[in-house]
Amino acid sequence: xxxxxxxxxxxxxxxxxxxRTLPGPRRAQGRRQAEATxxxxxxxxxxxxxxxxxEASFLPAKKAAAKETQRTFKGKAQKxxxxxxxxxxVSDGTREQKPCIRTSSLFKNNPEIPELHRPVVxxxxxxVFTSDAFHELDLHPHLISTINTxxxxxxxxxxxxxxxxxxLEGRDALVRSQTGSGKTLAYCIPMVQSLQxxxxxxQRSDGPYALVLVPTRELALQSFDTVQILLKPFTWIVPGVLxxxxxxxxxxxRLRKGINILISTPGRLVDHIKSTKNxxxxxxxxxxxxxxxxxxxxxxxxxxTVILNAINAECQKRQxxxxxxxxxxxxxxxxxxxxxxxxxxxxxxxxRGESDPKGxxxxxxxxxxxxxxxxxxxxxxxxxxxxxxxxxxxxxxxxAAFILQQCKFEKDQKMIVFFSSCELVEFHYHLFLxxxxxxxxxxxxxQLPSASTPLKFLRLHGNMEQEERTAVFQEFSxxxxxxxxxxxxxxxxxxxxQVTWIVQYNAPxxxxxxxHRIGRTARIGCHGSSLxxxxxxxxxxxxxxxxxxxxxxxxxxxxxxxxxxxxxxFKGSRWGSQKSRAAGPQEIRERATVLQTVFEDYVHSSSRxxxxxxxxLQAFIRAYATYPRELKHIFHxxxxxxxxxAKSFGLRDAPQNLSVAAVKRRKANLNRxxxxxxxxxxxxxxEILRSEFSSGMxxxxxxxxxxxxxxxxxQPATQHCLQPAPSLGHGKN
Numbered sequence: 001x002x003x004x005x006x007x008x009x010x011x012x013x014x015x016x017x018x019x020r021t022l023p024g025p026r027r028a029q030g031r032r033q034a035e036a037t038x039x040x041x042x043x044x045x046x047x048x049x050x051x052x053x054x055e056a057s058f059l060p061a062k063k064a065a066a067k068e069t070q071r072t073f074k075g076k077a078q079k080x081x082x083x084x085x086x087x088x089x090v091s092d093g094t095r096e097q098k099p100c101i102r103t104s105s106l107f108k109n110n111p112e113i114p115e116l117h118r119p120v121v122x123x124x125x126x127x128v129f130t131s132d133a134f135h136e137l138d139l140h141p142h143l144i145s146t147i148n149t150x151x152x153x154x155x156x157x158x159x160x161x162x163x164x165x166x167x168l169e170g171r172d173a174l175v176r177s178q179t180g181s182g183k184t185l186a187y188c189i190p191m192v193q194s195l196q197x198x199x200x201x202x203q204r205s206d207g208p209y210a211l212v213l214v215p216t217r218e219l220a221l222q223s224f225d226t227v228q229i230l231l232k233p234f235t236w237i238v239p240g241v242l243x244x245x246x247x248x249x250x251x252x253x254r255l256r257k258g259i260n261i262l263i264s265t266p267g268r269l270v271d272h273i274k275s276t277k278n279x280x281x282x283x284x285x286x287x288x289x290x291x292x293x294x295x296x297x298x299x300x301x302x303x304x305t306v307i308l309n310a311i312n313a314e315c316q317k318r319q320x321x322x323x324x325x326x327x328x329x330x331x332x333x334x335x336x337x338x339x340x341x342x343x344x345x346x347x348x349x350x351x352r353g354e355s356d357p358k359g360x361x362x363x364x365x366x367x368x369x370x371x372x373x374x375x376x377x378x379x380x381x382x383x384x385x386x387x388x389x390x391x392x393x394x395x396x397x398x399x400a401a402f403i404l405q406q407c408k409f410e411k412d413q414k415m416i417v418f419f420s421s422c423e424l425v426e427f428h429y430h431l432f433l434x435x436x437x438x439x440x441x442x443x444x445x446x447q448l449p450s451a452s453t454p455l456k457f458l459r460l461h462g463n464m465e466q467e468e469r470t471a472v473f474q475e476f477s478x479x480x481x482x483x484x485x486x487x488x489x490x491x492x493x494x495x496x497x498q499v500t501w502i503v504q505y506n507a508p509x510x511x512x513x514x515x516h517r518i519g520r521t522a523r524i525g526c527h528g529s530s531l532x533x534x535x536x537x538x539x540x541x542x543x544x545x546x547x548x549x550x551x552x553x554x555x556x557x558x559x560x561x562x563x564x565x566x567x568x569x570f571k572g573s574r575w576g577s578q579k580s581r582a583a584g585p586q587e588i589r590e591r592a593t594v595l596q597t598v599f600e601d602y603v604h605s606s607s608r609x610x611x612x613x614x615x616x617l618q619a620f621i622r623a624y625a626t627y628p629r630e631l632k633h634i635f636h637x638x639x640x641x642x643x644x645x646a647k648s649f650g651l652r653d654a655p656q657n658l659s660v661a662a663v664k665r666r667k668a669n670l671n672r673x674x675x676x677x678x679x680x681x682x683x684x685x686x687e688i689l690r691s692e693f694s695s696g697m698x699x700x701x702x703x704x705x706x707x708x709x710x711x712x713x714x715q716p717a718t719q720h721c722l723q724p725a726p727s728l729g730h731g732k733n
Contacts, residue, residue, distance in 0.1 A: 106593050110391040110644070111536045116554050119546040124378050130161050137164060139193050142233035147189070150229055157182040157524070158347045164190050167321065172342040174335045175323045178378035179519020180495070181347070183323045184226055184290070191286050192227070195260070196234045204238045204258035207279075210286035212263040213307070215294040217243040217466065218473045218494055223290065224263050237261065242268045245466020252276050266295060266303035273310050281311045284318050287338070292322045293512065294492040296330040308338060325519065326377065326512040347378070377515045377548060383522035384529040385552040388560060389536050392644035396599060397592045398560050399428075399505060400436060402531065405563035406501055407483055408453055414499045416484045418491065418517050420506035422461040423619035425485050427612055428505075429459040431650065432483075435598050453481060460486040491516045495523060502530040506620075507541055507635065509627055511548040531555065537639045544631070564591035570598075596647075603650030613649045620645070 133154055134147050147153055156164070159177035166173055167190035177183055191210055195202060202209060212227075214220045224241040231237050240259030242251050244267060251268075256278050262269075272279050289295060295304065311318070320339050324331050327346070335342060379385075390398045399417070407413045419425050437455045456479070460472050476484050477496055484490070491513065499521040508514045514532075521528025532552065534541055542552060564570045570591040603613045627635040646653065 106393055106397070106596050106647075107589050110393060113389045113391070113536050113557070114539050116387070116389060116539055116542060118542055118552065118554065121546050121549045121551050123549050123551050130156055130158055132156050132161050134189075138168065139189070140196060140233070143189070143193060143196070143230065146230060146232055147185075150232065151185075153185075157186075159183055159345070160186045160189070162345050162347060163187070166343050166345065167191075167319070168193065170194075170319055172320045172339040173322070174327075174331075174339060174342045174344045175321065176327045176344075176346045177323075177325065178347075178380060179325045179516060180380060180521075180523030182524060183325075184223060184495070187288050187290070187321050187323060188223075188226055188230055191261070191288070192230045192234065192237070194285070195237055202237055202260055204236070204260065206258065206260065206283055208259055208262040208281065209283050210261045210288070211269075211281070211284055211307075211311070212261070212286075212288045212290060213266055213269070213295065213304070214263065214290045215265065215298055215300070215492055216489055216494075217245060217265060217469060218460075218490065219291065219492060220263050220265055221470060221473065222494060227261055227263065231261075239263065242272060243466070244268050245469070248272075248275075252278075255279050266300040266307065270303045270306050273306065281314045284311055284315045286319050286321070287311065288321045288323070289334070289338070290323050291325075291492045292331045292334060293324045293326050293328050294516070296328070296334065301330070301334075304334065304338075325516060328512065377511065377550065379515070379518075379550065380522040380525075380528075382525060382527045383518060384527075385518065385532075385550070386530065386555045387532045387534060387542060387552045388555045388557055389534055389539055390557050392535055392641060393647045394557065394561075394592070395505075395533065395535075395648040396650065397595050398557055399503070399533065400432065400595060400599075401563050401592070402503065402560050403432070403436065403455070403483055404567065405560065407481065408455055409563065409566060411453060412480055412498075413453075413501065414479070414481055414496075415501040415503060416486060416490065416496070416499055416520055417503040417505055418508075419485065419487060420623035421616075421619040422463045422487060423616045424506070424623075425459050425461045425487055427616035427649065429457055429485050430612070431599060431602060432485075433457050435602055456482040458482055458484045460484060460490050462487065462489050488513065488517070490520065494520060496520055498526075499523075500528055502528070504530070504532045506623065507532065507534060507538060509631070511545060511550060514545065514550070538634055540634050541631070544634070558585070558588065561588050561592050564588060564595060570594045599650040600652060604652065610651070613651050617646055617649045617651065620649075 134156060135144050137144075137156075159175060159181045163173060163175050163183075163186040167187065175183060175186060177186075195209055212223055214223055220241050220243045224239060227239045231239060237260050238258060239261040240254055240263070242262065242264035244265060246268075248271075251272070255272070255276060289304070295301075320342075322331065322335050322339065322342075388398070403415065403417075407415055417428075419428065432455075437457055458472050458476050460469060460476075464472075472484075473494075476482055480498065484496075488508075490496075502518050502521050504514070504517055508517060518528075518530040521530065532541075545552060565587060571594070603609050621637060621640070624635060624640065625637050643653070
């Protein structure tokens with residue numbers, strides 16, 4: 001018996017072989033292991049590697065049975081792969097590391113994607129171009145020549161046809177027109193025409209004759225460039241721009257020398273009104289508020305009041321113009337304050353006011369609904385709008401796949417991706433820069449090197465230095481391809497040429513904001529497309545858009561992810577199969593998992609990157625809590641699964657203590673050590689349950705539950721016998 005006890009138990013490879021007869025419990029153990037091995041060979045037609053098969057022979061019976069239980073689920077063979085990287089042989093004898101594939105984490109426990117019932121609505125269309133030419137207007141010949149040759153424009157748009165004649169007559173106007181319809185030229189052309197035609201020639205030292213207020217620095221630069229082009233024949237008129245981020249000293253020097261057409265953001269101008277002595281408005285002839293609704297949205301209403309009071313104190317008679325793509329209650333209130341008997345010019349099919357024989361609009365108010373939001377918006381005919389429903393865990397890989405599809409495998413594509421905060425822009429910019437852009441140089445599978453375009457990522461948000469913001473704006477404007485990740489700082493008024501796609505990664509807080517975002521493409525008659533990414537719980541937002549006559553079509557998430565099969569960079573290794581298969585749903589899931597693993601490996605490569613990801617997640621949750629009351633039933637923080645949302649930031653577990661209330665409770669309990677012992681096991685259990693990859697069946701979970709049971713029963717003697725639960729590590733992908 002002593003000799004028998006020292007023998008190793010060996011399970012025969014053949015299922016027909018009889019187990020070795022051993023006395024006592026060893027006999028039952030051998031029988032259980034033999035039955036487990038038999039089930040393994042019956043369930044799986046694919047034999048495991050030789051090394052794995054030999055190691056299984058020497059496993060204890062309980063561990064072997066547990067392994068086989070993992071491989072068999074509902075009577076079907078399931079493949080389990082190690083999260084570690086495996087070495088895949090290559091023809092030249094070298095070895096390449098590729099991650100083994102496991103799709104259970106990314107595609108498991110996701111909410112069901114509902115069937116999207118899109119109400120078909122008829123969108124309000126606005127005719128962009130007319131047959132009328134600029135030379136038909138009473139303009140200076142040199143100005144017409146500049147428009148035709150430098151700007152390459154011969155025909156007027158609808159808003160220009162109605163606005164320019166009215167403004168040349170000196171009337172105040174409230175102009176409402178769709179995005180990308182040419183509103184900037186609609187006020188710049190009559191402004192330049194009237195200033196160059198003044199009998200007493202304008203001197204630089206006279207100071208400003210025209211003041212243009214815009215909401216953002218980028219729009220100020222763009223308007224300044226447009227005015228500069230129109231002033232090429234009239235060199236004695238000097239334009240200038242004031243905006244935050246620039247040196248006050250240099251701006252004061254320019255003001256002392258003289259600026260005749262002053263373009264500024266409201267906050268910066270108020271700063272100079274209060275601190276610069278040599279700024280004056282004695283000769284102001286034009287006051288223009290471009291993107292008036294955005295000026296009010298950004299909280300500049302008090303600044304506008306200060307500016308109007310300063311101008312009224314020095315000059316009473318002037319021409320005022322308000323321009324906006326949306327007519328809100330705030331814009332109407334501002335128009336009542338600043339405009340005198342204005343023309344209300346609205347270029348909408350079905351909303352056209354009466355016009356006189358010369359084609360000018362008749363002053364007629366456009367009523368607003370009770371909420372202050374217009375019932376419908378004008379959308380360019382050449383703009384295709386799409387929506388896709390994506391579970392939270394798959395948002396990051398879906399966005400990356402869509403960028404690859406449009407900007408890597410298609411030629412001459414230019415994309416803008418809108419995020420809800422600066423932290424999200426920074427996080428995704430650095431993530432894509434180090435993962436997607438570094439991989440974009442290699443040609444795709446089965447394609448020539450010239451068939452794929454290298455990716456180029458840029459970012460733009462309000463926390464950047466002004467010099468960097470200006471450089472990014474200019475670079476993206478002059479580039480033929482690229483991906484701009486930005487906040488709503490780029491959503492208003494900017495004319496970025498040749499933008500083909502607008503992606504809204506976070507839903508806008510209002511239909512008006514939606515219109516301004518998608519308005520960065522399909523400008524001046526060009527074709528463009530937009531994509532709105534929503535979670536399954538946010539599907540009702542489509543009905544909210546439809547109530548404002550905004551029609552969108554659905555793109556399936558599977559169609560977006562299928563592009564990953566075109567790139568072997570995201571092809572993982574498979575046990576026992578080295579040959580490529582035809583692309584199917586499982587192949588798409590495997591490649592999406594490989595891409596997600598790339599993101600997670602980058603995030604977890606350093607504690608600093610994990611901290612960045614957590615800050616971006618916190619910023620997302622803060623922004624999600626700021627949706628207006630009328631959208632709270634669609635966008636509510638309680639509908640978010642923090643573990644799933646954390647995965648879309650490359651985090652493998654939901655960060656602890658995100659809420660302010662949790663932080664306050666933790667600080668309040670620092671002086672109560674008795675609470676820590678009571679809550680330690682609860683926190684450990686919650687930590688396990690939050691893990692994306694935990695089955696909930698680990699030994700630690702059972703011990704925690706057992707401890708809680710004895711604690712509730714108040715049996716100190718039994719608790720004393722229990723061993724403390726071991727420290728459990730998080731699951732790995």
